[in-house]
Amino acid sequence: MSKLGFIGLGIMGAPMAGHLIAAGHEVFLNTRSKVPDALLTGKALACATVQEVAQKADIIFMMLPDTPDVAHVLFAEGGVAAGLSKGKTVVDMSSISPMDTKQFAKKVNALGCDYLDAPVSGGEVGAKAGSLTIMIGGPDAAFERVKPLFELMGKNITLVGGNGDGQTCKVANQIIVALNIAAVGEALLFASKAGADPAKVRQALMGGFAASRILEVHGERMIKRTFNPGFRIGLHQKDLGLALAGARTLGVALPQTASAAQLMQVCSANGMQDLDHSALVRALELMGGHEVAKT
Numbered sequence: 001m002s003k004l005g006f007i008g009l010g011i012m013g014a015p016m017a018g019h020l021i022a023a024g025h026e027v028f029l030n031t032r033s034k035v036p037d038a039l040l041t042g043k044a045l046a047c048a049t050v051q052e053v054a055q056k057a058d059i060i061f062m063m064l065p066d067t068p069d070v071a072h073v074l075f076a077e078g079g080v081a082a083g084l085s086k087g088k089t090v091v092d093m094s095s096i097s098p099m100d101t102k103q104f105a106k107k108v109n110a111l112g113c114d115y116l117d118a119p120v121s122g123g124e125v126g127a128k129a130g131s132l133t134i135m136i137g138g139p140d141a142a143f144e145r146v147k148p149l150f151e152l153m154g155k156n157i158t159l160v161g162g163n164g165d166g167q168t169c170k171v172a173n174q175i176i177v178a179l180n181i182a183a184v185g186e187a188l189l190f191a192s193k194a195g196a197d198p199a200k201v202r203q204a205l206m207g208g209f210a211a212s213r214i215l216e217v218h219g220e221r222m223i224k225r226t227f228n229p230g231f232r233i234g235l236h237q238k239d240l241g242l243a244l245a246g247a248r249t250l251g252v253a254l255p256q257t258a259s260a261a262q263l264m265q266v267c268s269a270n271g272m273q274d275l276d277h278s279a280l281v282r283a284l285e286l287m288g289g290h291e292v293a294k295t
């Protein structure tokens with residue numbers, strides 16, 4: 001059994017760490033608020049600092065909100081880097097900047113340690129079920145070493161390429177998801193305003209070429225008005241920001257991504273940044289003066 005660390009025990013991190021603990025590993029835990037009591041079972045132990053996690057564990061997982069959080073946890077005074085010693089592995093499963101990830105990996109490598117970027121898709125449901133999609137960037141040997149642990153948390157596990165490529169893959173994922181949510185929102189708003197029952201429209205379309213996981217899950221949320229997260233608008237805005245910043249650096253245009261980002265901005269401007277990203281439909285509803293279904 002390995003000595004593992006897990007830093008960031010929020011919506012995603014808590015159930016993911018739970019799978020590692022349930023498999024019998026010694027897991028050293030830290031999060032900004034209190035480590036949830038429910039996780040302190042088996043060989044799990046709460047640590048007062050992230051440095052202590054890095055000192056005690058051989059493989060240190062992180063599941064934090066954004067790039068500055070990962071930079072802080074890794075490199076601030078008393079951070080993970082201060083607790084690392086040669087031969088350890090840092091695995092960042094947060095969704096953050098691909099470019100900054102390459103720099104973080106270099107700094108960790110300079111300490112004689114491996115770095116894997118391993119963001120996920122599948123949401124809270126996938127985290128709880130241990131069925132996440134995990135997209136990884138980093139060296140083959142480190143990937144093979146950590147793979148059995150990824151298999152406790154996910155099902156579709158792919159080594160995409162070198163450091164940063166896992167995060168690039170995740171940004172691509174977030175572009176596809178955002179544009180699909182916008183498409184489903186526009187379709188259901190159109191159908192509802194035209195007088196059709198959006199629930200019946202969704203049911204009919206689920207059998208055809210327009211079927212998708214987004215129509216199934218997010219479409220249902222739009223109709224039932226269940227906008228509790230799930231995946232917060234504010235976090236998806238962060239991901240589309242990474243896409244648009246990357247596009248600018250690379251010199252490519254992402255017009256639909258820019259449009260989806262603006263719709264999310266409408267939500268945030270109206271106090272909805274902590275709702276599930278399916279609430280993007282609220283921006284369309286505000287502009288259209290009509291709700292898909294009664295709240």
Ligand code: NAD
Pocket residue numbers: 007008009010011012013030031032033050063064065066069072073093094095096120121122123124230231232235
């Ligand atoms: P969250 O806000 O629920 O959890 C983040 C956790 O990080 C919190 O528990 C917080 O206490 C902890 N944290 C923040 N700063 C810290 C610090 N300095 N030291 C220790 N702990 C710290 O967020 P989440 O929804 O779990 O998302 C985490 C990451 O996973 C994000 O990058 C997000 O984009 C990505 N993600 C989320 C989902 C989803 O559906 N929620 C799906 C896929 C990917």
